[in-house]
Amino acid sequence: MPVGATSGTADAMNRHILVMGAGAWGSALALHMHRTGARVQVWARNPASRLPSGAMPRLPDWPLPADVTVSDTIPAKPDLILVVVPVQHLASVLPLLPQGVPAILCCKGVERASQTFPLDVMARVRPECPGAVLSGPNFAHEIAAGLPAAAVVAAPRMEQALTWAAAVSSPTFRLYASDDCTGVQLGGAAKNVIAIAAGTAMGAGLGENARAALITRGLAETGRLAAALGGQPATLAGLAGMGDLVLTCTGVASRNYQMGLALGRGAGAEDAAAALPGVAEGVTTASALLGLARAHGVAVPIIETVSDFLAKTLTLEEARSRLLDRPLKAE
Ligand SMILES: NC(=O)c1ccc[n+]([C@@H]2O[C@H](COP(=O)([O-])OP(=O)(O)OC[C@H]3O[C@@H](n4cnc5c(N)ncnc54)[C@H](O)[C@@H]3O)[C@@H](O)[C@H]2O)c1
Ligand SMILES: O=P(O)(O)OC[C@H](O)CO
Incomplete structure (x- = not known):
C-alpha cells in the first residue's frame, strides 16, 4: 500500500510501521503512528526494558497501546521504518534494516568518527536503502500526549519528501517537506x-x-x-x-x-x-x-x-x- 497514505484513510489503517528504538522519541513516534491508524511494531535492543504495563525504568513514562508490539525481531517487509536511536549508534543498527523499505531517520546529530550526518551514515552503511530525515521542534512527551506540533521531513528529492511527510502527518503533527537534507540535519x-x-x-x-x-x-x-x-x-x-x-x-x-x-x-x-x-x-x-x-x-x-x-x-x-x-x- 502507498507509503504516503493520508492518516485516517483506509490505506493508512493498513500500513505496517516499524519503529527502531524504544527510547523517549521512538516511543512517542510509535504512539503517534498508532493514532494515525497504522499497525505499529517497535524494535528494541533490549525489549525487556519496555514492560507490558508500560512502566519503564526511566523515560518515557507513557504506556504504549497493547497492540503495539515491542520485541527484538525485525519484520520482513514493513511499509515504512522510523529509525530512532542515538546518532553514535546509527551505523550499528542500520544493517538490520529490511531490504528495500524506506527509512526515515529521526535522530539529530553528527557521527563523531566520520563527522557526517545521519543520511551520510545511511549512504555509507546501506547505500541501496531509500532514506529521509525527520527534524523539528518536538519534545517527545508532548507528541506522546497528542499536543499540536510541526516538523520537517527532508529527502534528496522533493517528491520523496512530500510522500514521506504525508506518511507521518496527522491532524496534530504537521510535517512539512524539504529537499535540503544538509540544512535540516545541520539545524x-x-x-x-x-x-x-x-x-x-x-x-x-x-x-x-x-x-x-x-x-x-x-x-x-x-x-x-x-x-x-x-x-x-x-x-x-x-x-x-x-x-x-x-x-x-x-x-x-x-x-x-x-x-x-x-x-x-x-x-x-x-x-x-x-x-x-x-x-x-x-x-x-x-x-x-x-x-x-x-x-x-x-x-x-x-x-x-x-x-x-x-x-x-x-x-x-x-x-x-x-x-x-x-x-x-x-x-
Ligand atoms: N526525546 C526527544 O524529545 C527527541 C525529539 C526529537 C528527536 N530526538 C532525537 O532522537 C534520538 C533518540 O533520542 P531519544 O530521546 O529516544 O533517546 P533516549 O535516550 O530516550 O533513548 C535512546 C534509545 O536508543 C537505544 N539505544 C542506544 N544504543 C543503542 C544501540 N546501540 N542499538 C540499539 N538501540 C540503542 C536505547 O536503548 C534507548 O532506548 C536522538 O538523536 C535525539 O536527539 C529526541
Ligand atoms: O531533549 P533534547 O535536548 O534532546 O531535545 C529534544 C528535541 O530534539 C527537541 O526538538
Whole structure:
C-alpha cells in the first residue's frame, strides 16, 4: 500500500510501521503512528526494558497501546521504518534494516568518527536503502500526549519528501517537506550544542540577555556553516533551524539544556550526563561539528567554545571571556 497514505484513510489503517528504538522519541513516534491508524511494531535492543504495563525504568513514562508490539525481531517487509536511536549508534543498527523499505531517520546529530550526518551514515552503511530525515521542534512527551506540533521531513528529492511527510502527518503533527537534507540535519545537530551553551549561561546566572544573544549568534554561525556545506541558509530560519533552536534553548525539558544548566552550576560533564533522563546528543556532536566547520574554514565560536568546555580545555570563566572578547564587527 502507498507509503504516503493520508492518516485516517483506509490505506493508512493498513500500513505496517516499524519503529527502531524504544527510547523517549521512538516511543512517542510509535504512539503517534498508532493514532494515525497504522499497525505499529517497535524494535528494541533490549525489549525487556519496555514492560507490558508500560512502566519503564526511566523515560518515557507513557504506556504504549497493547497492540503495539515491542520485541527484538525485525519484520520482513514493513511499509515504512522510523529509525530512532542515538546518532553514535546509527551505523550499528542500520544493517538490520529490511531490504528495500524506506527509512526515515529521526535522530539529530553528527557521527563523531566520520563527522557526517545521519543520511551520510545511511549512504555509507546501506547505500541501496531509500532514506529521509525527520527534524523539528518536538519534545517527545508532548507528541506522546497528542499536543499540536510541526516538523520537517527532508529527502534528496522533493517528491520523496512530500510522500514521506504525508506518511507521518496527522491532524496534530504537521510535517512539512524539504529537499535540503544538509540544512535540516545541520539545524537539528547544531541546536543541541547551542542549547548546552544556553543552559550553561542560565545555570551560571549570566541572565536572559546572554541566552538570547547565544540563540541569535548561534543561528548566525549555523547559517554560515550551512552555506559552506551546500545547504540553504533559509532552511535555518524554519522549523528544523530556528524553531528547534528556540525550543531546545528555552524548554526546560530539553536534555541538552539541562546538561548545560548542570555544567553552569558547577557539575562535571560526566555527572551531568549521568543525571539526564536520556541522551544529550550535543555532547558528542559538539566536537564533530567543530571538526566539520574547521574542515570548511567556517568560524563557529559558540560551537567551538562548547566543544572546548566539554573537553575541559577551557574553564567556565574562560569560555565566557572567549565569547565576549572577540573583536567587534558588523552584525
Ligand atoms: N526525546 C526527544 O524529545 C527527541 C525529539 C526529537 C528527536 N530526538 C532525537 O532522537 C534520538 C533518540 O533520542 P531519544 O530521546 O529516544 O533517546 P533516549 O535516550 O530516550 O533513548 C535512546 C534509545 O536508543 C537505544 N539505544 C542506544 N544504543 C543503542 C544501540 N546501540 N542499538 C540499539 N538501540 C540503542 C536505547 O536503548 C534507548 O532506548 C536522538 O538523536 C535525539 O536527539 C529526541
Ligand atoms: O531533549 P533534547 O535536548 O534532546 O531535545 C529534544 C528535541 O530534539 C527537541 O526538538
